[in-house]
Amino acid sequence: MLDQATLNQLKTVYADLNSAFRLRVSAKGHPAEQELVGMMRDVASTSDKIELVELDSEGFETRFERDGEVLPIVIRGVPGGHEFTTLILAILNADGKGKWPDDGIRKRIAALKGPINLVSYVSTGCVNCPDVVQALNQMALIHADFHHEMVEGTHFQSEISERKIQGVPAVMAGDTLLHAGKADLADLLEKLEAHFGTGEIEAAETKEYDVTVIGGGPAGAAAAIYTARKGLKTAIVAERIGGQVNETKGIENLVSIPYTEGPQLAANLFEHLAEYPIDILEHRRVERIEDGPRKTLHMKGGETITTGALILATGAKWRQLGIPGEKENIGRGVAFCPHCDGPFYKDKPVVVVGGGNSGVEAAIDLAGICSHVTLLEFAGELKADGVLVKKAESLDNLTIKLNIAASKVLDNGSKVVGIEAKGRTDNMTETIEADGIFVQIGLTPNSAPFKGLVELNPMGEIVVDGHCRTGKPGIYAAGDLTTVPFKQIIIAMGEGAKAGLSAFEDFARGNIEQLS
Structure with missing residues (x-):
């Protein structure tokens, strides 16, 4: 349940709502029913313009109505952690409030060829996910034929497994992985324009x-x-x-x-x-x-x-390795944010490429949740601060390999299974089995x-x-x-x-x- 400080803050945030909103929650019989319903009940209590409707139906989701109109955004799961802001902004944005794209960008969004139906998979611990979800929610509210669902992955593990999602945020258009990883509205809009096409955009004045x-x-x-x-x-x-x-x-x-x-x-x-x-x-x-x-x-x-x-x-x-298999597997095992994607590799082996501060910090963090971490460094010594190197060397499930260059990301057609690396002194190639490759080689x-x-x-x-x-x-x-x-x-x-x-x-x- 929300604490009193948060409730007081929401009362201020929602004090000037103009429209009447309904949060239509389906959670009957779900193990986390009380968690979801309790959160939505607390949110609804902060304004007389927000009403909670508990549906006697299967599923585990929240739909939104504004003045009786069903909105084209859906939240599946419990929007806690970083995604709590997404829930709050969904209501504010639907009321015309908050920071919106300017007129030039709105015209580009409106010109996208519909229908557009997207599903975004997220983790509540992901710091990059809210930016993607909130941008797509705004697009759905601007465009005449655009539907967007956010799926909080904790309660949909079988679906995530079936769709072979290995990193967040992951945006699916049907069976196509449209986007994986961090992005801003500009990135997403360009990908939507490329995938769905765009109509004529009114010429802007110079x-x-x-x-x-x-x-x-x-x-x-x-x-x-x-x-x-x-x-x-x-x-x-x-x-x-x-x-x-x-x-x-x-x-x-x-x-x-x-x-x-x-x-x-x-x-x-x-x-x-x-x-x-x-x-x-x-x-x-x-x-x-x-x-x-x-x-x-x-x-x-x-x-x-x-x-x-x-x-x-x-x-x-962030610099990429530029090796075969890297670009093709971004979101399928190749990642750049250990904080966002690390939880997907709990009790699994991973590789971190890069021995600077960011690489060694990532290896230390991942060693706390993964079965084993292999750290690859191109040079003959780690370039990170001494205190970080000492910590890394003390971990039993962290192996450090120096003078070695990553040469190829390996996959089985649907996900990463390892990486090939070549020794710089002996020119020998070795294969390291891993479910995830975290690239940390600077800017x-x-x-x-x-x-x-x-x-x-x-x-x-x-x-x-x-x-x-x-x-x-x-x-x-x-x-x-x-x-x-x-x-x-x-x-x-x-x-x-x-x-x-x-x-x-x-x-x-x-x-x-x-x-x-």
């Missing part, structure tokens, strides 16, 4: 800015805030405000803030951006950039922007869209000078995708501010013409 920032992480947010404060007409184009920060758990090295968490910092960035006249164009991907005195940005979906100055701040993403810069536009070093980083200027007039870069050393949040923020001030300096000197 928008003009003095400064356009691509990327919504700490560097991009800082750059946009600084240029807006200087009176430059500014837009920020991002897949998601916060960027990689959204996937960071504890943050203890952001000076003046002893502790925060990634999602909270991302929310703070959005709140700070909203204090200024900055156009926040979220859930966007830039497909093509035309250079010139004014740069032209062509975005997925047909939107176009022209800008005097362009600041590139798209950060970095790679998100610079591919800018190849040919600005200079990249062999690592794919954008080459910048001490003022965050690239070799192209009017184009700047900041943060983790540049050659600046030490990929840290506080450094990215400083570099973003520097890029914004450098752009302002170029406007002030007349090197770039400001809009009237």
